[in-house]
Amino acid sequence: MVLPPGADRAVTTAVPRLALESITRHYGPVVALDEASLTLRAGEVHALLGENGAGKSTLMKIAFGLEQPDRGTIRIDGTSVTLRSPRSAMQHGIGMVQQHFALVDAMTVAENVALGSTARLDLDEVATQIRAISAASGLVIDPDALVRDLPVGAQQRVEIIKALSRETSILILDEPTAVLAPQEVAELLAWTRRFADGGGTVVLIAHKLHEVLRVANRVTVLRRGRVVLTAPAAEVTARSLADAMLGGGQHTPDTTARRDVTHTLPGDGRQPRPVLELRNVTVRDAAGVERLRAASITIAAGEVVGIAAVEGAGQHELLRVMSGRLHPSSGEVHLPPAIGFVPEDRHREAVVLDATLIENVALRGAGTRRGLMAWTSLRTDTEAVMATRDVRAETAAVMMRTLSGGNQQKLVLGRELASSPQALVVENPTRGLDILATEDVHTALRAARDAGTAVVVYSSDLDEVLALADRVLVVTGGQLRAVGHDREAVGRAMLAGGS
Amino acid sequence: MRNVIRAAGDLTLAGVSSIGMLALLLWLSGYPVGDSLSALWRGAFGSWSVLASGTLVRATPMLFAGLAVALAFRAGILNIGAEGQLLTGASAAAAVAITLPASMGLAGAALALCAGVLAGGLWAAVAAVLRQRFGVLEVISTIMLNVIALNVTGLLVRGPLQEATRTFPQSDMVDAALRLPRLVAGTRLHAGVALAIGSALALAWFLRATAPGFRLRMTGANPRAAASAGGIDVSRVSLLAFIASGALAGLGGAVEVTGVTYALYENLSPGYGYTAIAVALLARLNPSAAIGSALVFGALEAGASAMQRDAQVPAGMVGVVEACVILVLVASEWVGGKAGWGRSLNRGGPPQQFGPAAPHDDAASAADRSTSEARA
Numbered sequence: 019m020v021l022p023p024g025a026d027r028a029v030t031t032a033v034p035r036l037a038l039e040s041i042t043r044h045y046g047p048v049v050a051l052d053e054a055s056l057t058l059r060a061g062e063v064h065a066l067l068g069e070n071g072a073g074k075s076t077l078m079k080i081a082f083g084l085e086q087p088d089r090g091t092i093r094i095d096g097t098s099v100t101l102r103s104p105r106s107a108m109q110h111g112i113g114m115v116q117q118h119f120a121l122v123d124a125m126t127v128a129e130n131v132a133l134g135s136t137a138r139l140d141l142d143e144v145a146t147q148i149r150a151i152s153a154a155s156g157l158v159i160d161p162d163a164l165v166r167d168l169p170v171g172a173q174q175r176v177e178i179i180k181a182l183s184r185e186t187s188i189l190i191l192d193e194p195t196a197v198l199a200p201q202e203v204a205e206l207l208a209w210t211r212r213f214a215d216g217g218g219t220v221v222l223i224a225h226k227l228h229e230v231l232r233v234a235n236r237v238t239v240l241r242r243g244r245v246v247l248t249a250p251a252a253e254v255t256a257r258s259l260a261d262a263m264l265g266g267g268q269h270t271p272d273t274t275a276r277r278d279v280t281h282t283l284p285g286d287g288r289q290p291r292p293v294l295e296l297r298n299v300t301v302r303d304a305a306g307v308e309r310l311r312a313a314s315i316t317i318a319a320g321e322v323v324g325i326a327a328v329e330g331a332g333q334h335e336l337l338r339v340m341s342g343r344l345h346p347s348s349g350e351v352h353l354p355p356a357i358g359f360v361p362e363d364r365h366r367e368a369v370v371l372d373a374t375l376i377e378n379v380a381l382r383g384a385g386t387r388r389g390l391m392a393w394t395s396l397r398t399d400t401e402a403v404m405a406t407r408d409v410r411a412e413t414a415a416v417m418m419r420t421l422s423g424g425n426q427q428k429l430v431l432g433r434e435l436a437s438s439p440q441a442l443v444v445e446n447p448t449r450g451l452d453i454l455a456t457e458d459v460h461t462a463l464r465a466a467r468d469a470g471t472a473v474v475v476y477s478s479d480l481d482e483v484l485a486l487a488d489r490v491l492v493v494t495g496g497q498l499r500a501v502g503h504d505r506e507a508v509g510r511a512m513l514a515g516g517s
Numbered sequence: 518m519r520n521v522i523r524a525a526g527d528l529t530l531a532g533v534s535s536i537g538m539l540a541l542l543l544w545l546s547g548y549p550v551g552d553s554l555s556a557l558w559r560g561a562f563g564s565w566s567v568l569a570s571g572t573l574v575r576a577t578p579m580l581f582a583g584l585a586v587a588l589a590f591r592a593g594i595l596n597i598g599a600e601g602q603l604l605t606g607a608s609a610a611a612a613v614a615i616t617l618p619a620s621m622g623l624a625g626a627a628l629a630l631c632a633g634v635l636a637g638g639l640w641a642a643v644a645a646v647l648r649q650r651f652g653v654l655e656v657i658s659t660i661m662l663n664v665i666a667l668n669v670t671g672l673l674v675r676g677p678l679q680e681a682t683r684t685f686p687q688s689d690m691v692d693a694a695l696r697l698p699r700l701v702a703g704t705r706l707h708a709g710v711a712l713a714i715g716s717a718l719a720l721a722w723f724l725r726a727t728a729p730g731f732r733l734r735m736t737g738a739n740p741r742a743a744a745s746a747g748g749i750d751v752s753r754v755s756l757l758a759f760i761a762s763g764a765l766a767g768l769g770g771a772v773e774v775t776g777v778t779y780a781l782y783e784n785l786s787p788g789y790g791y792t793a794i795a796v797a798l799l800a801r802l803n804p805s806a807a808i809g810s811a812l813v814f815g816a817l818e819a820g821a822s823a824m825q826r827d828a829q830v831p832a833g834m835v836g837v838v839e840a841c842v843i844l845v846l847v848a849s850e851w852v853g854g855k856a857g858w859g860r861s862l863n864r865g866g867p868p869q870q871f872g873p874a875a876p877h878d879d880a881a882s883a884a885d886r887s888t889s890e891a892r893a
Contacts, residue, residue, distance in 0.1 A: 343745055361745060368746050370739040381735055385748030387728040430746075 033096040035060050035219050036081065036112065036188055041090035043076055050076045051087070052243040058188060063210050063220045065230035065251070068240035069263055069328075069478070074223045075117075077240065078190045081221075082114040083107035113181030114190040119173050123166035127159055131180045144183075151182050156209060171202040178209075189213065190221040195229055196330055207233045226328075227256045227513050239263055257510065264480060264509040290318030293472040294340060294357075294441045299349030301335040301496075309335040311496040312349070317441065317472045322463065324487025325476035326508050332496035333476050334445075337361075340474055341443040354441050354472075358434030362446035364423070368430045371419040375411060376400045378418050379433045403432035408458060424455025431462050441472040448482065460486060480509060528809045531799055531842055535817065539838045543830065553828040557835075560823020561816035567823070569704040574777060576815025578603065578789040580713040581769025583796030583807045584720055585637075585762045590802050591724065592758035593737035598644060598659025599766040600790025601666030602637040606767025608670050609636030610774045611688050611781035612678060619692040626695050630771045637767015638760045640666060645759035649752055655759070663790065671783045678781055688781040697776035709772035713811075716765065720804040733758050766790060787818075795843040814839065 034057040043051040051073045058064055068074045079085040081092070083101035091098055094110050101107045104114070121130050128144045135144075145161035152158050157175045165173060174194060181189055191210070195203045210220040211233045224230045230237070230251075237254055239247040239262040247254075247262040294317040301310040310332045317323050317340075327333040338344035339351060341359035361367040369378050379400040380391065400414040407428040411421055418426060427447065434442060444463065448456040463486060467473045477483050483490060484505055492501050492511040501511040536554065543550045561572050582599040589596035610633035617625040644662055647653040671686070673679075678688040697707040724730040735743040736754045743749040769789065778785060792814050799813070800806035821835035 359745070366739070366741050368742055370735055370742050372738055373735065377731070377735070380731065381742065381747040383748065384728070384732055384735060384743070385750060387731075389728060390726050391728055391731050393726075433746075 032059075034058055034093070035095060037091075037093040037096075038077065038081060039091040039093065041077060041080055041087045041092075043073075043080065043085065043087050049243050051080075053090075054240065054243065054245050056081075056238055056245065056248070058219045058221060060187075060217055060219055061214050062235040063214045063222060063233050065234035065237045066221055066223045066240065067227070067230070067237060067259060067263055069480070072240040072263070073243040074240055075192060078114065078192060078221060078223060081107070082112055082190060084114075108184050108186070111185060111187040112190070113184060113186030113188070115174065115177040115181065115192065115194060117192045117196065119177050121165045121173055121176060123164075125165060126161065127163050127165060127168075127176050127179075128161040130165055130176055131161075131183050135184070147183055148179055151179050155179075155182065155213070157182075171198050171206075174198070174206070187217070188219040188221070190223070192223045194222065195224065195226065203229060227259050231256065231259075241265055256513075257506075260506070260510045260513055263513070264505070290320060292316045293319045293354050294474075295350075295352040296339065296346075297350040297352075299339055299346040299351060301332075301339060301344065302347040303335075308496055310339070310346070310493075310498075313339075313493075313496075313498040315340075315491065315498060317474060319440070319470045319472050320467055321488045322467045322473040322475055322486050324483035324490040325474065325493060326480055326483050326490055326512050327476065327493035328512055329478065331493045331512075332498075333493045336493060336498065337443050337445050337474065337476055340441075354439070356437055356439035356441075358437075358439040358442040358471075360427075360430055360434055360442075360444040360447055362449055364426060364430060369418050369426060371417070373418060375404070375409075375414045375416060375418060375421075375429060378429065379403060379436070382433050382437070399436065403429060403436055407432035407462065422455075424451045424458075427451060427455065428458060428462075431459060435462065435466055435471075438469070439471060441474070442466055443474045445476050446478055447475065448477070448479075480505070480512070484508070525809070527799060527801070528806075528813055531810070532813055534845065535813075535838045535842045538841050539835065542834055542837065546834070548828065548830050553824055553830045556824045556827040556830075557817075557820035559820075559827070561820035563823075566704055567819065569701060569706040571819030571822070572812065572816045573710050574705050574707070574815075575818045576811040577710050577713045577776075578769045578773045578786065579792050579796050579814050580717060580807060580811035581772065582766045582790045582793030583800065583811050584713075584717055584804055585764075585766035585769070586793045586797035587800065587802045587804055587807055588720060588733075588758060588765060589762035590797060591737045592733045592755060592762075593740060594645075594648075594755060594759050594762065595656045596641065596644070596659055596759060596762050597656055597794065598641065598662050598763070598790070599769075599793045600786060600788065601659065601663035602640045602763040602766035603770035603773075603786055603790050604663075604666040604670045605640040605770065606633035606637035607770030607774045607785050608673055608678070608781055609633055609767070610771030611691070612673075614691040614695050614775055615678070615689045617695060619694040622694050623698070626697055626775050629691075629695065629775050630768060633767045633769075633771020633774075634764045635767070637770065638764035640767070641763020642756075642760050645756050645763075648759070649756060667783075670781065670785070674781055674783050680780070686783055691775060691779045695775065696779055697772065705777065707772075707776035709776040712772060713769075714808055716768070717804045717808050720765075724804065729754075766793070792839065792843075795839070798843075 036058040038054070038056045040053045040055055041051050042053055054073060054077055056066070056077065066074050066078070076085060080087050081101070083103045083106050092101060093099065099110060101110070122133065125133070128141050128148060131148055132139055132141060132144045148159065148161040157179055159172060159175050159179060165176060168176070178189070194206055198206060207229060210222065214220050214235070222230050222234065231254070234251040237247070237249055237251050237259065238245060239259060241263060296313055296315045299310060299313045300308060303309050313336060325333050325336065335344060339346050341357050342353050343359060365371060370381065376393065376397050380396045397414050403409065404411065404414060409421070409425050409429045409432065411425060421429070431447070447459050447463065451459065463473055463475065475483060475486050484503065487503070489500065490503055490508055491498055492508055494512060494514060499511070501507045540550050540554060543553050560567055562568055582603055585599045585602065586596060610629040613632040614625065614629040617628060621628070640662060644655050644658040647658050648655045674686045674688055680687055680689045697709050700706045700708060700711060724734060732743070732747070732749050732754050735747055736749060736751045740751045744751045770785070773785060774781060796807055796810045796814055799810035817835050817839060821832040824830045824835070825832040
């Protein structure tokens with residue numbers, strides 16, 4: 019059904035175009051979706067919000083046939099369907115643009131659009147079709163351009179045109195604004211509005227509230243796999259959404275472990291000694307985009323600084339500058355001689371799986387070691403780390419691969435702390451760990467702080483940041499700022515985006 | 518200890534399966550199976566003199582090149598260019614050895630070996646720089662450089678290094694004083710054989726016991742963790758390992774010229790650098806075990822000549838069997854390391870025997886090498 023343009027964002031209440039009913043999906047013991055329901059109507063832009071890991075992407079992957087639900091029903095125009103693959107979803111008019119584009123860099127736009135189509139390949143015809151779609155939608159693109167020559171925003175247009183060329187009427191955009199410049203964001207959002215006004219349906223998965231509230235008709239919020247809110251956009255505020263996303267008020271962070279740094283530091287009453295300092299640090303990525311913008315921070319001995327941020331806000335770069343793993347494009351950095359670093363991607367960045375625990379402990383400082391490896395004393399060191407951190411393994415000479423994730427993480431943490439570094443930077447230190455291992459890691463971080471180490475903690479779980487940190491800094495759009503220790507204020511600052 | 522048993526098992530399996538395959542081929546082609554195999558055995562191990570003059574001498578360049586391949590693979594570099602590096606080393610050694618005065622004696626021979634080391638290292642450095650600067654896959658560049666090295670050798674023996682009468686495509690003979698000394702009078706067993714075995718043991722020690730060896734292994738096993746957690750300059754380590762790998766292969770070529778052929782020939786190497794890949798894989802990239810696996814292939818080559826001479830069986834038949842063994846090895850690596858060929862090559866060693874929870878893909882990997890090294 020087609021609505022007249024400017025229909026005041028009214029949407030029909032008739033049979034929904036697409037209904038996901040009581041969808042449940044487990045990954046092993048983890049419940050990704052718990053009885054989540056979502057209805058999409060013709061003519062609406064529907065914003066789907068939630069923290070990292072809330073289940074947004076999983077729900078949309080199910081709607082696009084990429085994942086199968088364990089339980090639940092999918093209805094299209096009232097009829098129950100099974101979406102076995104993206105192909106069957108596309109046949110029902112459902113299209114999706116993933117965060118990571120599925121484009122072949124070395125091919126032209128037309129070739130990419132033709133790719134996967136079952137029709138006979140006629141590139142001229144495809145190019146004509148692309149120009150027609152461009153004219154109708156306002157998404158301008160040169161069909162003969164090579165994808166690798168296109169900027170990210172244009173590549174995204176290719177993805178959308180690809181979906182439109184298959185007569186998509188329900189378009190799912192997974193965090194489409196994350197990669198775009200502000201002007202491009204505005205253009206994209208305006209386009210989604212026009213597409214919906216023309217009778218289509220758009221699902222916008224997003225982090226940044228102010229953006230989606232501008233165009234959305236309705237909003238659904240997921241939290242820990244459950245739908246906690248579905249409401250017309252006119253009836254919600256940025257604040258009520260943040261509350262829903264973060265579970266506002268229901269979770270009181272464990273503040274008992276926090277303390278006032280200045281009062282309990284050894285050296286009674288004196289100001290804490292600064293250990294790590296960044297001044298006006300800017301990091302640009304390979305494409306020249308500023309990932310971190312003029313960040314300044316001073317971290318003292320014996321405090322835990324928490325970093326709160328949504329995915330891709332610049333915290334990745336910030337932590338690596340602070341741990342000495344990344345040289346900033348500009349700015350001043352003062353780092354202590356010894357810094358421990360626990361990256362979130364343990365298997366790729368922190369450990370060597372096909373090496374022994376001893377070798378993994380020996381890895382720290384391997385770059386500057388000379389002469390012979392002192393395996394006997396390294397073994398003793400490893401056994402000391404295992405005892406201190408309660409690492410469960412048969413012997414120190416077993417392969418890292420044979421350890422559970424929690425034990426691997428405890429060994430990494432123990433290794434990084436073994437040389438009593440002046441600073442310790444940890445990134446999602448408990449990701450994938452069970453409750454006991456998580457508690458062990460938290461205890462270790464607090465013990466390090468009490469021993470005078472300057473600790474920096476980033477976690478995508480805001481509650482974890484709040485529970486551990488003596489003070490919290492928020493990174494949004496590459497900028498670093500302090501917003502106090504109030505859960506609501508931090509949550510809103512995180513979600514506010516770079517504006 | 519466990520990896521020694523395991524390596525011995527691998528070698529036995531490779532030996533037995535290649536003999537079995539050969540027997541089948543002989544039978545299918547209508548040759549007398551028993552006579553042919555006994556000729557093979559006599560040619561490889563039949564007497565002290567064939568063992569020393571045949572098998573061990575044949576195994577030596579394969580061992581050098583095999584060590585080159587093992588070193589590179591352990592560092593995460595797929596150097597397929599041992600053949601070219603070996604030929605470059607041989608050419609440089611020949612050029613030096615036929616130029617130096619005979620009065621230099623052993624010092625001259627040593628200089629020739631040094632020239633081989635340098636040339637092999639430089640030839641590998643070409644691929645190393647291409648990889649580091651321009652991201653050229655070393656698998657491709659080293660294969661191409663093999664072809665170039667082979668043809669350059671061909672040019673040399675028809676041009677600047679051609680023998681005095683300008684008749685044959687080979688260099689002048691190296692003066693007797695500049696040749697590697699024989700270890701046992703009456704055999705062809707030369708000092709280079711001991712040098713190869715010494716190199717294998719030294720390389721094993723280097724990887725196990727030294728800090729640079731540790732950096733090399735960690736860089737090969739997980740370059741990102743090596744850089745981030747270890748502060749290792751992984752591009753420098755890779756570059757040096759690549760060059761060292763080429764240097765070892767170059768030394769193999771130099772030893773061949775000064776210890777066996779005494780002159781540079783275009784077809785000096787019957788593909789030692791390629792067999793070396795099988796030598797390294799059969800040894801699971803363990804330098805000490807490479808001594809044994811080089812011996813297996815050396816015995817096959819030496820036996821093949823004898824079989825051709827005594828039983829009129831074409832030596833190419835052994836070549837077929839060797840290729841089959843290589844295929845079986847690569848396939849088992851493939852099946853074992855489900856991550857695929859590149860990664861499985863970086864691993865090696867027996868399965869991990871720790872606990873029931875050990876994931877399946879440990880079965881063919883999980884480098885016990887490192888365990889034993891750490892224990893040592």
